[in-house]
Amino acid sequence: MTTFTSHQLVLTAIGEDRSGIVGELTQLVSECNCNIIDSRIAILGNEFTFIMLLAGDMAAISRVEHTLPVKSMELGLLTMMKRTSSHTESDYSAGYTLEYTGIDTQGTLSRVTRFLAEQNISICSLKSDTFEEEKQLHMRCVLEFNTPSELNFDQFKIKFEELSSISNVQYVFRRIR
Template sequence: MPQQSEYYLVITALGTDRPGIVNTITRHVSSCGCNIEDSRLALLGEEFTFIMLLSGGWSAMMLLESTLPQKGAELELLIVMKRTTQHPRPPMPVTMWVKVEVKDSPHLIERFTNLFDAAETSIAELTSKTSVCDITKEAKLYIEITLHSALTGTDKIVEQDFYRLCTELNAQGSINIVINPQHEQKDGN
């Protein structure tokens, strides 16, 4: 069996937001010899969550896995780690960007994720935020979703279903669909 030279680790850090916390985490990751391949950060109330995909050699991963729990305890962070592998993603010739603004109520995000799941898309990113209007005191939900699909030719159906759902929910929405021209030509031959 061939020796793997690069190892991959997903880390989630969750804790109270304060100045310098992200720098402290990234400095520790780097000092162990790991590289940050991908990352996301979100502030949720007074908490932050920082998700990273890290790569490194065997000794770098072992050092990080053995020292990160102590560093997390020092910083009062909840740390979750999971080994993973890098694998090529299948071609996704269709990319969709969705924005929605709607009066807030339960199950709204679920309604949109269900629509896109039924259309066999893959959600790459999803952000949502609720804010209350100072004047009307009405809560509005703002949703942004980035999706990918391996299915070409279904984009018009997805678009129609999206606008139908927006109408049903009395939501303002937009969907921008881009089909990679290389894939479109291949499908047309």
């Protein structure tokens, strides 16, 4: 399989974290003649989460759709699948990471993501967590995003500075593309 123009399937698996789950799932995908073209793993609480984007011909995708439910029951996983197609790139001028930290306050992530949406900014990835420091709970978030061509980045940074001041977070932007 040399291109990703074949059929695609997003597969999500959630279950109790234990050794061997990734091996079992990737073996099933391989035995069904699918290719994993993108994937993410996260441990949230005591739960394991695995998201994969699979590519294959119609028969291979159908095999995964039919064999995964039985394997999921054997492994004690909750799984979900959805057919999709190749991602279409939009007209973006640049890509950035935004990393911010501060004392954990309810609603900060919501304010930041809403602000980005108001600027027509596309979030590509997001990872947030909390940690204790000096007996106080802090938050940390790293977002990767693409900016639209028409965005004035200097004005955007001024507006974001206002938001970060209200939200009491420290932040860093880094251009990545």
